[in-house]
Amino acid sequence: MSTPAIPATALQLRSLVKKSGQLELSLQSVPVPEPRDDEVLVRVEATPINPSDLALLFGLADMSTAQVSGTAASPVVTATVPEKMMRALTARLDQSLPVGNEGAGVVVKAGASPAAQALLGKMVGIVGGEMYAQYRTMKAVQCLPLPAGTSAAEGASCFVNPLTSLSMTEVMRREGHKALVHTAAASNLGQMLNRICMKDGIALVNIVRKPEQEEILRKLGAKYIVNSSSPSFMEDLTRALIETGATLCFDAIGGGKLAGQVLTCMEAAANANAKEYSRYGSNVHKQVYIYGGLDRSPTELNRSFGMQWGVGGWLLTPFLQKIGFEAAQKLRERVAAELKTTFASHYTREVSLAEALSLDAINVYGKQATGEKYLILPQKGL
Numbered sequence: 001m002s003t004p005a006i007p008a009t010a011l012q013l014r015s016l017v018k019k020s021g022q023l024e025l026s027l028q029s030v031p032v033p034e035p036r037d038d039e040v041l042v043r044v045e046a047t048p049i050n051p052s053d054l055a056l057l058f059g060l061a062d063m064s065t066a067q068v069s070g071t072a073a074s075p076v077v078t079a080t081v082p083e084k085m086m087r088a089l090t091a092r093l094d095q096s097l098p099v100g101n102e103g104a105g106v107v108v109k110a111g112a113s114p115a116a117q118a119l120l121g122k123m124v125g126i127v128g129g130e131m132y133a134q135y136r137t138m139k140a141v142q143c144l145p146l147p148a149g150t151s152a153a154e155g156a157s158c159f160v161n162p163l164t165s166l167s168m169t170e171v172m173r174r175e176g177h178k179a180l181v182h183t184a185a186a187s188n189l190g191q192m193l194n195r196i197c198m199k200d201g202i203a204l205v206n207i208v209r210k211p212e213q214e215e216i217l218r219k220l221g222a223k224y225i226v227n228s229s230s231p232s233f234m235e236d237l238t239r240a241l242i243e244t245g246a247t248l249c250f251d252a253i254g255g256g257k258l259a260g261q262v263l264t265c266m267e268a269a270a271n272a273n274a275k276e277y278s279r280y281g282s283n284v285h286k287q288v289y290i291y292g293g294l295d296r297s298p299t300e301l302n303r304s305f306g307m308q309w310g311v312g313g314w315l316l317t318p319f320l321q322k323i324g325f326e327a328a329q330k331l332r333e334r335v336a337a338e339l340k341t342t343f344a345s346h347y348t349r350e351v352s353l354a355e356a357l358s359l360d361a362i363n364v365y366g367k368q369a370t371g372e373k374y375l376i377l378p379q380k381g382l
Contacts, residue, residue, distance in 0.1 A: 013132035023061035025077040045152035047103030100131030104155035125158035157345035165193040179203035179246035186213035203244035241269035255295030267305035281306015289314035352380035
């Protein structure tokens with residue numbers, strides 16, 4: 001099959017928050033860039049809509065106010081940004097921004113460097129923003145060559161969720177913990193983390209909030225599952241922490257009481273076999289890293305967990321920068337090797353760039369619900 005000719009311009013999804021307090025999502029025709037010596041041009045064939053994409057995409061707008069105008073091929077979505085949110089968006093006002101953290105596609109043009117030329121014609125995974133587009137230039141060193149026979153859909157999510165889940169176990173080892181706790185645990189990322197932990201022999205305590213999410217994890221083979229909506233949640237969590245010795249939690253929820261409840265149960269687990277009482281609590285350090293914001297309300301901490309604890313934010317990119325290129329590359333290589341097993345992603349629906357801007361699609365993927373992951377196919381409909 002012949003390779004399609006490279007056009008002079010191509011579509012890119014853009015997000016604009018105006019000073020008037022209105023969000024505008026649209027498809028723009030932009031020049032297809034020429035790769036420099038150390039770069040390649042990738043024809044993007046698949047790119048996922050991750051929770052981490054939605055803040056930039058929606059710009060804190062109230063999407064219940066969303067309306068669509070334009071045409072089916074070139075829709076324009078508008079929505080109102082609440083006045084109280086505008087201050088947080090000051091730095092991006094009146095700027096049309098490209099969206100999309102990661103994706104996969106075929107290298108259709110390469111710069112003169114040997115590293116770039118070696119990727120010509122290959123399917124690669126890419127990360128670095130601006131992926132909701134038909135073409136993207138990247139430095140050759142930032143591309144992950146995918147194993148032969150890997151489709152774009154299989155490789156589209158090879159960075160954000162796989163490297164985030166794998167990095168959680170790396171943080172655990174580097175900080176001296178022996179087991180993990182994870183919230184929103186039935187998510188695509190949570191299922192990956194379970195597969196990693198089962199393969200690597202790491203005890204993992206999964207926190208979910210619905211019975212159907214418990215069932216997802218049971219079918220996967222998860223051992224420790226606790227439901228935050230259960231009346232016995234605190235007792236169930238403490239019991240699981242005693243059995244696993246987990247003192248590190250990655251929290252995708254962010255707001256509300258959950259982070260504090262986890263620390264409280266960790267303290268109760270640490271004191272379960274204590275030989276003597278200390279007014280300062282146990283000497284076991286307990287750590288919660290918040291890496292998501294499914295709950296945008298304030299984080300509530302009821303100080304009932306001693307003095308040896310920490311709560312902080314955590315993001316993948318700064319962590320990879322911290323551990324250095326060589327260590328990060330080892331994580332990437334494992335992801336590539338296990339892309340169809342440990343790090344497999346599953347999607348509810350595949351949509352074109354235009355279809356991603358339909359209200360029906362936005363109402364589904366905007367909820368960030370378990371089992372509702374969308375994949376954009378930028379070449380669809382051409």
